[in-house]
Amino acid sequence: MRRERGQKAHKRGHLSExxxxxxxxxxxxxxLGFRLKTPESEIDILALKGKRLCVIEVKQRRTLLEAVTAVGPVQQHRLWQAGLxxxxxxxxxxxxxxxVDLYAITPQGVKHVRDAFSEGI
Incomplete structure (x- = not known):
């Protein structure tokens, strides 16, 4: 049963991406990249728009707040390091x-949170 839940969560995660x-x-x-594996971290999406090089973490949660808080300080630091x-x-x-941006997929819709995490970690 636990394995099934894990597989379903994995599929939902891929759908969210x-x-x-x-x-x-x-x-x-x-x-520029999708599911990039680096020594520092996995980057869900690497994108470019104008002068912005975006390392994007994708989270599917019930609320925007849950999505933002799901990315802890260690993961935030790793995402910055991977981009650098x-x-x-x-x-x-x-x-x-x-x-470093966050894409939150919630029942309310899709929210792109630019600069979701500060670099000062």
Whole structure:
């Protein structure tokens, strides 16, 4: 029973990522990566819009507050580090401003929270 719940949560998570991808593309973002595994962290979505290089974490929760609080300080730090390391490894990305955003998928809809987490960790 526990395994079934885990599998269902995994599938819902993937569906949420696809919803976020579609929304990002409709709002003019260029998708640079999807489910990127880095030594620092897994990046759900890496996107570019204008001068913003966005490391995007996707969470499906009942409320926006639950989605934001589901990303703890350690994970926030890892997301920042993953973005910074990507910029170090890929010189073409250095000219963009790094941002860590959250996509919250809730029963109320889709919410893109820009700069959801501060870098000062």
């Amino acid at each position: 696809y919803i976020a991808l579609g929304h990002l593309m409709l709002t003019g973002h260029r998708i 390391k990507l910029q170090d490894r890929k010189p073409a990305l250095r000219k963009y401003d790094l941002h």
